[in-house]
Amino acid sequence: MTAPAHLTYVYAVVGDTGRVRTAVEGVHGVSGTTVSLLDEERAEEASAEGAEPPHRLAFVVSRVAADEFDERTLKARFEDMEWLEGIARAHHEVVQTLSRAGAVLPLRLATLYQDDRRAREALAVQRALFAARIALLRDRSEWGVKLYIGPTEPTEPTEGREAEPRGSAGTASPGKAYLRHRRAQHHAREDHYRNAQEAAQRIDTLVSRFGTHRVRHPAQRGALAGPEENVLNDAYLVPDDLTEDFRAALAAVATDLDGVRVEVTGPWAPYSFAMPPPPPEPPREDPAGDGPA
Structure with a gap:
């Protein structure tokens, strides 16, 4: 077999x-390939005349060159x-485009099967999980909510002079002025953290009214923030x-x-709510020379 x-x-x-x-x-998807639906295997469905057919599922797929997406090439x-x-x-x-037309359950990057038959088998095996997640996602969308603390920038003290009560003729040393400035920064920062805790509590109380599901992601660091x-x-x-x-209520939180x-x-x-199944094994070379297993 080739x-x-x-x-x-x-x-x-x-x-x-x-x-x-x-x-x-x-x-069009990866490498400019045409995207299509790979539907479930057709089965004889005995149902009463006029009854609603069961919800059918499909994979969103494209056919990619094996020599570009085999295990060895992907690793590199x-x-x-x-x-x-x-x-x-x-x-x-591709995922975002399809999400505008109905519930979509994204799968991980580079989910690959040897051919359509293997993909349909995987769809059948995981059908119950997929159907449950699709039902959860139907008529819902994911929204991100981030809370930020701004940089603390109190007014810089005049070089070599500390703010004194009216009428004082005293002059603070540069060291004292610097320490006072640092204390002001510290107090302002503490106030901001307390305000952030209050905002987070308000968000928790608010979103509970919408009966929504939540996933907590790690806070962003560095350039991302x-x-x-x-x-x-x-x-x-x-x-x-x-x-x-939802948007209007959150806009007023802080x-x-x-x-x-x-x-x-x-x-x-x-x-964030996809919960994909365990990834399939990537195509690998068969020891007998029969192609990907």
């Missing part, structure tokens, strides 16, 4: 609906940040009909608290 020329790349699981099938038309290319960024961007664009300090980085699964109320800022972003495809 090795296959193509592998099946899977982006996500979706409900197999007319709207999704329309949305996938003309979409995952060290190439430029290539990896391009693949990640293409993968995300910018000059501010990120102290909360949560994702929420918000019902679509409550989106505007308006009376100095030194803190709440940022709300979205809607996003629900990566």
Whole structure:
């Protein structure tokens, strides 16, 4: 048996609906490949006349060159940040496009199967899990909520002179002025942290009204956070009909608290709530020379 020329790349699981099938038309994914739906194996379904058919699922797939996505090549290319960024961007664009047409369950980057038959087998094996997650995600979107503490910038003291009570003729040394300045910074920072705790408590109380699910992510550090300090980085699964109320309520959370800022972003495809199954084994060379196992 010769090795296959193509592998099946899977982006996500979706409900197999007319709207999704329309949305996938003309979409291109990794390496510019055409994206399509790989539906479930058709089964004879005995049902009463006029009864609603069961929700069908499908993989969102494209066919990629085997020599570009086999195990050996992927291992090397995952060290190439430029290539990896391009693949990640293409993968995300497919998921985000399909999310506008219905519930989408994103799968991990470079989820690959030897062919469509193997992919359909995996879809069948994991169907119950996929169906449960799709049901949870239906008519909901992911929103990010971040809480930041701003930099502390009290007024710089006049060089060599400490602020004195009116009428005082005393002159503070540069050392004393510096220490006073540092104490002011410290007190302002403490106030900002207390305000951040208050804002976080308000957020917890507020979002509980929306009956949403939450995932806590690690706070961002360094360049990702910018000059501010990120102290909360949560994702929420918000019902679509409550989106505007959710955003408006969060916008008012910290308006009376100095030194803190709440940022709300979205809607996003629900990566934080995907819970993909264990990844399949990547294609590997068969010892007998029969191609990927």
